Every structure is written in C-alpha cells, then in structure tokens.
Amino acid sequence: xxKTLPEFRLNSPQGKSILALARGADFAHPGExxxxxxxxxxxxxxxxxxxxxxxxxxxxxxxxFYEHNFGQVTGIDIxxxxxxxxxxxxxxxxxxxxxVSHLTSFHGDSFxxxxxxxxxxxxxxxxxxxxEIRSVAKPGSKLLIYDYTKPLGGxxxxxxxxxIGRPIVKEDIKIWLETSRWKLESIHDFTNLYSxxxxxxxxxFELKRDEILKLSDQEWYDFITRWYxxxxxxxxxxxxxxxxxxxxxxx
Numbered sequence: 001x002x003k004t005l006p007e008f009r010l011n012s013p014q015g016k017s018i019l020a021l022a023r024g025a026d027f028a029h030p031g032e033x034x035x036x037x038x039x040x041x042x043x044x045x046x047x048x049x050x051x052x053x054x055x056x057x058x059x060x061x062x063x064x065f066y067e068h069n070f071g072q073v074t075g076i077d078i079x080x081x082x083x084x085x086x087x088x089x090x091x092x093x094x095x096x097x098x099x100v101s102h103l104t105s106f107h108g109d110s111f112x113x114x115x116x117x118x119x120x121x122x123x124x125x126x127x128x129x130x131x132e133i134r135s136v137a138k139p140g141s142k143l144l145i146y147d148y149t150k151p152l153g154g155x156x157x158x159x160x161x162x163x164i165g166r167p168i169v170k171e172d173i174k175i176w177l178e179t180s181r182w183k184l185e186s187i188h189d190f191t192n193l194y195s196x197x198x199x200x201x202x203x204x205f206e207l208k209r210d211e212i213l214k215l216s217d218q219e220w221y222d223f224i225t226r227w228y229x230x231x232x233x234x235x236x237x238x239x240x241x242x243x244x245x246x247x248x249x250x251x
Contacts, residue, residue: 008219008220008223009163010163010224010227011028011079011122011163012079013079013081013082013085014216014220015224016028016057016058016079016082017058017215018212018215018216018220018224019224020058020060021208021211021212021215022201022204022205022208022212023201023204024204025060026057026058026059026060026063026085026086026089027057027058027060027061027117028057028058028117028118028119029061029117029118029146030118030193030194030197030198030201030242031193031194031197032197033064034193035117035146035190035193035197036061036064036065036117038190038244039115039117039144039146039244040065040068040070042246043070043113043142045068045069045070045071046069046070046071047069047071047072048071048072049070049071049072049112049113050071050072050074050109050110050111050112050113051065051070051071051072051073051074051111051112051113051114051115052073052074052075052076052111052113052114052115052133052136053065053073053074053075053076053115053116053117054076054100054114054115054116054119054120054129054133055076055077055078055100055116055117055118055119055120055122055123056075056076056077056082056083056086056095056119057077057079057082057086057119058082058085058086058089059075059082059085059086059087059089059090059093059095061075061115061117062074062075062086062090062093062095063089063090063092063093066090066092066093070113071112071113072094073093073094074093074094074095074096074111075093075094075095075096076095076096076097076098076100076103077095077097077098078097078098078099078100080097083095083096083097100123100129100132100133101123101124101125101128101129101132102132103132103133103135103136106135106136107135107136109136110136110137110138110141111136111137111138111141112138112141112142113141113142113144114133114136114137114141114142114143114144115143115144115145115146116144116145116146116147117146117147118146118147118148119147120145120147120168121147121148121164121165121166121167121168122165122166123165123166126166126168126176127176127179127180130176130177130180130182131180133180134180134181134182134249137249138249139249139250139251140248140249141248141249142246142247142248142249143182143245143246143247143248143249144244144245144246145168145173145244145245145247146190146242146243146244146245147167147168147242147243147245148164148165148167148168148194148240148241148242149167149168149169149170149189149191149240149241149242149243150167150168150169150239150240150241151169151238151239151241152169152170152171152172154239155239156234156239156240157230157233157234157239157240159226159227159230160227160230160231160234163227164231164240167240167241168243168245170187170243173187173245177247181249181250181251182247182248182249182250183247183248183249183250184245184246184247185246185247185248186244186245186246187243187244187245187246188243188244188245188246189241189242189243190241190242190243190244191235191238191240191241191242191243193242194235194240194241194242195232195235195236198228198231198232198235199232201228202225202228202229202232205221205224205225205228206225209221212224
C-alpha cells in the first residue's frame with residue numbers, strides 16, 4: 001500500500017537518515033564540512049566557551065565544533081529520535097530534546113555562541129524563536145544563522161510544498177533581530193553555494209541509490225530526488241536563495 005504524503009517529511013527520522021547516508025555524515029545542511037568551516041571562520045576556538053546548536057538534528061555539526069575545540073557544545077532539537085541517535089553516537093556533546101519556541105528549561109543557562117544551520121526555516125514562529133534564543137544568550141554573544149532566503153513578496157514553488165517551511169525574508173529578519181535584542185552584523189549571500197551543493201547532493205542520490213533503497217524504498221527515493229530537483233531549480237531561478245546571517249546580543 002502506498003504511503004500518504006504527510007509521511008514523506010525530510011525532517012522526519014527517516015528523511016534525516018537518508019540525507020545523512022547520501023552526504024556521508026550526520027549533517028542536514030547543504031555544503032557539509034565546507035559550510036561549517038565558513039560559519040566558524042570568524043570564531044576563535046576556546047574550550048571555555050559555551051556553544052548552542054539550535055536544531056542540531058543527528059548531531060554531526062555539534063560534534064564538528066567539539067572536535068575542533070570551539071568550546072562546550074549543547075545541541076537541541078524538537079525531534080526526539082534524532083536526539084537519542086546523537087546522544088548514542090556523540091557522547092561528548094550535551095544533547096537535549098527541546099523546542100526552540102519554549103526554552104524555559106534553559107533559563108539560568110547562558111551561551112557565548114549560538115548557531116543554526118538550515119533549521120531556522122522550519123521554526124513555526126521565527127520571531128518567538130529569536131526571543132527565546134536571546135533569553136539564553138549573554139550580552140555580546142554571537143548568533144549565526146545559515147538558511148534559505150526568499151525575495152520580499154516572492155511566492156514559493158508549489159512543488160516544494162510545506163517542506164520548505166518559512167525561508168528568511170531579509171527585510172523581516174532585520175526588524176525581528178532588533179525587536180528581540182540582537183544587533184545585525186552582516187548578511188552574506190550564499191545562494192551559489194546552496195545551488196552547487198544541491199547539484200552535488202542530487203549526484204550523490206544517484207550514486208548511492210542502492211544503499212538508499214535498502215534503507216527506505218522506491219517511493220522515498222522518488223520523493224527526495226523530485227523534491228531536491230525542484231529545490232535546486234528554485235535556487236537557479238532565484239525563487240529561493242541562501243544566506244549566512246550574523247548578529248550580536250545586546251542589552
């Protein structure tokens with residue numbers, strides 16, 4: 001019997017496991033290690049710092065920051081199976097099951113560096129998320145968001161459905177950061193990097209087709225190749241983009 005459409009979710013445990021297999025690591029963002037290095041390029045490794053990975057997924061990015069001595073890393077995600085997987089595989093990182101819109105369990109904690117790689121688009125209330133993240137940040141803390149963008153007033157391709165969530169509108173994020181006590185430092189356009197990364201990912205799907213089919217089935221394979229094909233086309237046409245946003249926590 002065929003699956004119903006809601007079961008095909010890229011942010012589901014099955015979707016994340018397929019992407020990790022294709023990418024060869026527990027990352028959910030395009031560009032893999034190359035992008036983490038870009039995000040971290042302005043940071044200085046310091047074991048005394050505290051880092052928060054918002055939307056950590058299966059934990060690969062948090063582990064990268066730990067291994068490269070950037071500080072004590074905590075990863076949070078709303079998906080409990082992903083957190084359980086990360087805890088088992090990467091025991092040196094503090095992984096917690098938490099909703100970014102409700103971080104009361106973290107009150108009293110404070111972080112020096114907070115980053116979110118291809119997770120912000122999936123947050124239901126992005127302004128609330130920025131307020132909640134600010135509540136666990138020290139004044140002067142750094143916020144880094146690497147995510148999808150879309151033009152102001154632009155329409156998302158129907159082929160991407162609800163899976164594309166809420167790409168960042170640059171005009172909105174500037175206001176949201178200010179109202180949630182963040183000072184915008186920069187917005188760097190990474191659309192070309194996104195596009196190139198998804199071309200490579202589609203090639204990896206083809207190369208690892210047999211392994212993906214063993215992990216899932218033909219319907220999943222068809223879904224992910226069709227969806228990422230539509231995503232790459234949207235990036236090429238300018239309907240979608242990608243950016244790295246940097247901000248500092250203010251009083």
